Amino acid sequence: xxxxxxxxxxxxxxxxxxxxxxxxxxxxxxxxxxxxxxxxxxxxxxxxxxxxxxxxxxxxxxxxxxxxxxxxxxxxxxxxxxxxxxxxxxxxxxxxxxxxxxxxxxxxx
Amino acid sequence: xxxxxxxxxxxxxxxxxxxxxxxxxxxxxxxxxxxxxxxxxxxxxxxxxxxxxxxxxxxxxxxxxxxxxxxxxxxxxxxxxxxxxxxxxxxxxxxxxxxxxxxxxxxxxxxx
Numbered sequence: 001x002x003x004x005x006x007x008x009x010x011x012x013x014x015x016x017x018x019x020x021x022x023x024x025x026x027x028x029x030x031x032x033x034x035x036x037x038x039x040x041x042x043x044x045x046x047x048x049x050x051x052x053x054x055x056x057x058x059x060x061x062x063x064x065x066x067x068x069x070x071x072x073x074x075x076x077x078x079x080x081x082x083x084x085x086x087x088x089x090x091x092x093x094x095x096x097x098x099x100x101x102x103x104x105x106x107x108x109x
Numbered sequence: 110x111x112x113x114x115x116x117x118x119x120x121x122x123x124x125x126x127x128x129x130x131x132x133x134x135x136x137x138x139x140x141x142x143x144x145x146x147x148x149x150x151x152x153x154x155x156x157x158x159x160x161x162x163x164x165x166x167x168x169x170x171x172x173x174x175x176x177x178x179x180x181x182x183x184x185x186x187x188x189x190x191x192x193x194x195x196x197x198x199x200x201x202x203x204x205x206x207x208x209x210x211x212x213x214x215x216x217x218x219x220x221x
Contacts, residue, residue: 004151006151034209036212042214043113043199043212043213043214043215044152044199044201044212045212046209046210046211049209090151090152096142096154096157096165096167097142097144097152097154097201097210098154099144099151099152099153099154100151101150101151102150102151
C-alpha cells in the first residue's frame, strides 16, 4: 500500500522567513512525487514534480524540493516566503495521486 | 483558467438521492481521475478512467461509479447519498495517466 504523511498541519511564518514542509511516503517501488498548492478559493496547481534524475527539483514561484530516498522524504522548501504564499500545500505520490492531508501555510505580512 | 471544466460548481441534494457530476478534461488529455476532498482534508482518490474503462479505484464503495465518454469527458455518479458524502469533488486530467495532473475547480456537493 502507498501512503503520504504530512506532519505539519499548520505552519505560521513571517514574510522573508525560510520554509520547509515535510512529506514522507510509504511505497516499496519506484515513486513519482508531486507538490501541489491550493490558494484560497482556487484549484489545485502543480508546484513541482520528481520522476527521476537530480533529486533536487526546482518548481514555480521559487519553490524547490529534495527527494531523499533513504528517508522516504520529499520536503518542500523556499528560502524566503511572501504573504502571497499563504495557501494549502499537498504532497502526492505516483500517478494516481495519493495525497497527504495537506499543510496550511499562513504568512504574516 | 484551469483547462479542466467541472459542472455544476455547487449542488445541494437530499440524503438518499442520486447525483451526477461532470468533467471535461484539458485539451489533449485522455485520462480522468476523480477525487473527494472533505473540509480540511487532502483529496482522496476515487477512481481513474482511461480508454473509457475504470483503470484504478480507491477505497470507495460501489455507490460511487463513473463513466468516460469517447471524447474523454467523464461523469461521477453517487447513489444513495449520505450526509458524509458532502465534500468538494475534484476532477483531474492527464495524458496517459502520468506526469502530473491538471485539476478542475471542483463541484461542491452538500447533502442535507
